[in-house]
Amino acid sequence: MAEQTLTDVMDAPLAEAPSPRGHAAKRAAILDAAMRVFARDGFAGASIDAIAAEAGVSRQTVYNHVRDKENLFALVVEDATVRQNAGLFATLATFPDRPHDLEAELIAFAQRLAGDCLCSCRSAELQRLVENEGTRYPELFKAWKERGPGRLDAAISARLSRLAQAGLLDVDDPDLASRQFVALVTMDLESTNHLGEDPSPAEVEAAASAGVRTFLRAYRPR
Amino acid sequence: MAEQTLTDVMDAPLAEAPSPRGHAAKRAAILDAAMRVFARDGFAGASIDAIAAEAGVSRQTVYNHVRDKENLFALVVEDATVRQNAGLFATLATFPDRPHDLEAELIAFAQRLAGDCLCSCRSAELQRLVENEGTRYPELFKAWKERGPGRLDAAISARLSRLAQAGLLDVDDPDLASRQFVALVTMDLESTNHLGEDPSPAEVEAAASAGVRTFLRAYRPR
DNA sequence: ACTATTTTGGACAGCATTGTCCAAATCGTC
DNA sequence: GACGATTTGGACAATGCTGTCCAAAATAGT
Structure with missing residues (x-):
């Protein structure tokens, strides 16, 4: 494990803590702070000093836990991805x-x-991060997309298919309908959360109502 | 005109060339190159040297035309915005x-x-630029959104209203329907053009067909 | 052909950042 | 309390970038 590239990090499902000591809290603080600073300033604009300060930690400690700025970035993306996918699939089960x-x-x-997963400001931060550096690290972008939105669409598509088989919907292309469902529901919330703030519950409720109603107008059996 | 802030630039509808000489070509080359480099590397990651090299111009010439890196950024955003809005409203007239x-x-x-305006890679570049620095310059982001997507939605909303009054559609909330129209049509193209490539004509055709058909399933009078 | 404007390339200071090294201080654990 | 691991703060060299200055070269206009 002399070398650990971006794809290595992304491929590892869950990297077990290399240091079993209790200093995992520092590591978590560093990853959290790095997420915030990367999201705020971008990869190039973020400085290790700012991340260390935000984490309440010495700069040397950052370099102690993380080899590179690139490696730190990869770890941050990995961390945020698994955390958000966990919440995503939990919600998906409902x-x-x-x-x-x-x-x-x-x-x-x-x-x-929409409120808890897709349009939270954390989700927007991760998405922007991965999109921005997507041209620099295409594997990163592809891996994120397959693990997140890809499986989301597949899962919703399967659920819509079952509703259609039960006669409750009239969908001929469940994959398309799934993407349209997500698009209709998140549409009005993206402009809000792209500014770093979470949409208000009222906004989420309005967006969900309007999106689902239009979705059902299109796909309810007549 | 000793000072020229970001908002000044954005508010000016069309800044007439301060130097009427024929060296406007250099200026255009600089703005074009800056647009590419900013889109590729972000504001912090872009260097004036890279922009000058991309424009085939000396670095001093860049500083000759443009006071600051910030001013250059504002000019680039302004330039791309008016150019794209021109195309947008031309298409809107059809x-x-x-x-x-x-x-x-x-x-x-x-x-x-979708193909010519909203999902071209130029459009995605501008959108990403303005979104990324939106936290740093909120006026910039707001100004772009009002001039571009805001007027787009208003225009489409008016057109949909007229179709509804003609009995061809059944829309009760034209603003909502307008945003849904755009969302349904551009939905499948955003992942493609966020990577810097234009979607293929076949992709555009498929996205437009699927989006419009679902839109009509929801909003055609029954 | 002459003149004014513009461009060029290079040098330059100031500053921020990255990543390393190290000795002292702190912490956790036995 | 003692010992090993960890953290801290600071110093450090190397690098890159910004923005300025300047003299020479190229370009445009008349």
Whole structure:
């Protein structure tokens, strides 16, 4: 493990702590601070000093835990990705499989999906980070997309298929419908959270209602 | 005009050339190169030397035309914004007002809108630029959004209203429908053009068809 | 052909950043 | 309390970037 490239980091499902000591808290603080500073200033604009200060830690400690600025960036992306995917799949499990009131339950699900996962400011930060350096590290961008939005679409597509087989929806292309569902629900929230703030619950509720209603107008059996 | 802030530049509708000489070509080359380099490396990552080299120009010439790196950035954003808005409104004028075949003409319009304007790689570059530095210069971000997507949504909303009054659509909230139209059409193209490449005509055609068909399934009078 | 403007290349100071080294201080654990 | 691991702060060289200055070369206009 003399060398650890970006793709190595991304491929490792869960890198077990190389230092079993209790100084994992410092490591977490560093990764957290680095996430914030990278998101605020970009990769080039972020300085190790700023990250160390934000983490309340000496600069040397950063270099102690992390070899490079590049390696730190990769670790930050990896960390944020697994954390967010965990929340994403947890929310995904609350999809209404046996809905009593399809519209209401879909709206509630969309609210959870957009508010907690897709349109949180943490999610926007990660997405912007990975998009910006996507041209520099294409593997990073592809790995993130496959693990996150890719599986999201696949999961929602499968759920929509089951609703269609139950006669509750009229979808011929579940993959397309899945992407449209996500697009309709998140549409109005992206401009808000791209500015670094979380959308308000009222905004999330409005976006979910409007998106789901239009989705159902298009895909409810007539 | 001793000082020229970011907002000054953004508010000026069209800054007339301060140097009427024929060296405007150099200026254009500099702005073009700066746009490419800023889009590639971000504001912090872009160096004046790289921009000068990309423009085939001495570094001193850049400083001759442009006071600051910040001023250069503002000029680049201004330049790209007016250029793209010109194309946007030209395409917007081709909206089918008296459609013979609504679906076909809406699909063709959506193809022009997405392919030529919203999802071109130039558009994605500008959007990423303005989003990234949006936290640093909020006025810049707001000004861009009002001039570009804001007027786009307003214009499409008005057109949809007229189609609704003609009995061709069933929309109760034209603003919402307008944003949904754009979202449905551009949805599948954003991942492609965020990587710096233009989507292929086939991709644009597929996205426009799928988006418009779902839009009409939701909003065609029954 | 002459003149004014513009461009060029290079040198330069000031500053920020990266990554390393090291001795002292601190912390956790036995 | 003692010992090993960890953290700290500071110094340090190397590098790159910004923005300025200047004299020479090229370019445009008349």
